[in-house]
Amino acid sequence: MALRVYNTLTGEKELFVPLVSGTVGMYVCGVTVYDYCHIGHARAGVVFDIIFRYLKYAGYDVTYVRNYTDIDDKIINRANQEGSDYRTIADRYIAAFDEDMARLGLQKPTVEPKATDHMGGIIAIIEALIARGHAYVSDGDVYYAVESFPDYLKLSGRTLEDMLAGARVELGDKKRHPMDFALWKGSKPGEPWWHSPWGNGRPGWHIECSAMSMEFLGKTFDIHGGGKDLVFPHHENEIAQSEGANGCQFVRYWLHNGFVNINSEKMSKSLGNFFTIREVLKKYDPETLRFFILSAHYRSPLDFSDQNLDEAQSGLERLYTCLAALDRLPVPDAGLDDTPLTAVGEELREKVEQFRARFVEAMDDDFNAAQALGILFEMVRGTNRFLAESPVPSGGSLQLLAHVRALLTEAGVVLGLFTVSPEQWLTGIKAAGIGRLALTVEQIEQLIVARTEARRAKDFKRGDEIRDELLAAGVQLLDSAQGTTWNIK
């Protein structure tokens, strides 16, 4: 029973052993704040949120750093387009990011630093790199000399020759080698700038993450995460900067989440096939989106479609329906009860006893949330079966069911699910559908009354007509002994 994680650096699942026993330092690349976040950002956010949650559940004292890159060419371009300044753009999209992530139920990282608050650290690293012969000044810019760092590209397992064979590298006359990258860029007129030993300018992309991770986690730390698309060049360059400047290992375990696909193709800005988080949340509940993300292993591609989101909602509804049934049960007596459980009850008791170990086993295996969900569903099935057999449980049966509820809640905390009460979630799903109906709630309820009267008069033909009419309008009737309620189809 020990946590194993897939390390991009070695290409293998490894036993996770932190630098300092009992603590974990984790840095995850946040976003460059120049636009609203899309579903790919949602995935990265949720994936590292559950990694954060699970590490804490496993007993670690976790320092989780997730940055905002709030100075970059894209932000400047956006500001120029809008005729505003980089700060206005950055602040607007930081606020939007915070709002989106909060809606998805992400826990706040320990620290959320901004690049522009770390200019001192950035400049210090560049100075160290120049002093160690890893960087050079060229006409107001500073570049990293990739040939000075023998380990360059160790994360993606390639060589400079491999990369150049792609033949899409631009030759810049300021660079000594085409793969050299900017650490500091001299500012052009009208651009934001900071003082530096090389003149006024701004940091290149990559260096801010080296500076902020070192500031909060030290020269060497345990986990660095981000999307797969950051492996090259971003993380590769971070390694070159941090290890070049500090002369020691930068990160022990590199974790990368897979892409969100649309029709099996990567969702990305350049392809234009992306959905923003706020668009999707107009149609789907945030926990449904989270559940969908958790339903595949974090390194696998995840195909985004309405059908898949609908299926995720059905699955989550099954879990919530069971929780709602559990919540309707009376509180069990404290006293012991010797009434033996039925065979079905014994089966459930066994599931309850094994639950925590199986859940931990799944999560210990490189955070396999999809497998963990399977274990939840198995317990739900056992519970439903037991409740079907003993609809009015008492004594020891109630205690067993209370135990089920506690375990589901416990797993829910790790997965970030079941954050609202089951009744509330189930009615929320219903309420979300009402806006899309042609009928008002009053009309629906009038029709239901008319149908009830028809049925009482044994006019089933008329009753069924009303039922079909409502169904065609998207309203599904639920008859029960207590009367008729309804749902959105």
Added chain:
RNA sequence: GGCGCGUUAUCCAAGAGGCUAGGAGCCGGUCUGCAAAACCGUUAACGUCGGUUCGAAUCCGACACGCGCCUCCA
């Protein structure tokens, strides 16, 4: 072109040498005036061709197809 990943039933998706994953759906049942919902039960799979092995979805090789990175990306 270089490097890497994937292909599991109708669909989504775990698993990684012998041990029921799971969800959605289909079908059957309970319930119902009949239905629906809910619940229960049930079904079925490992891209192709070879190899290793007592035994292969799982390991090895080839092939096919799909995807990713090599340019800004979570």
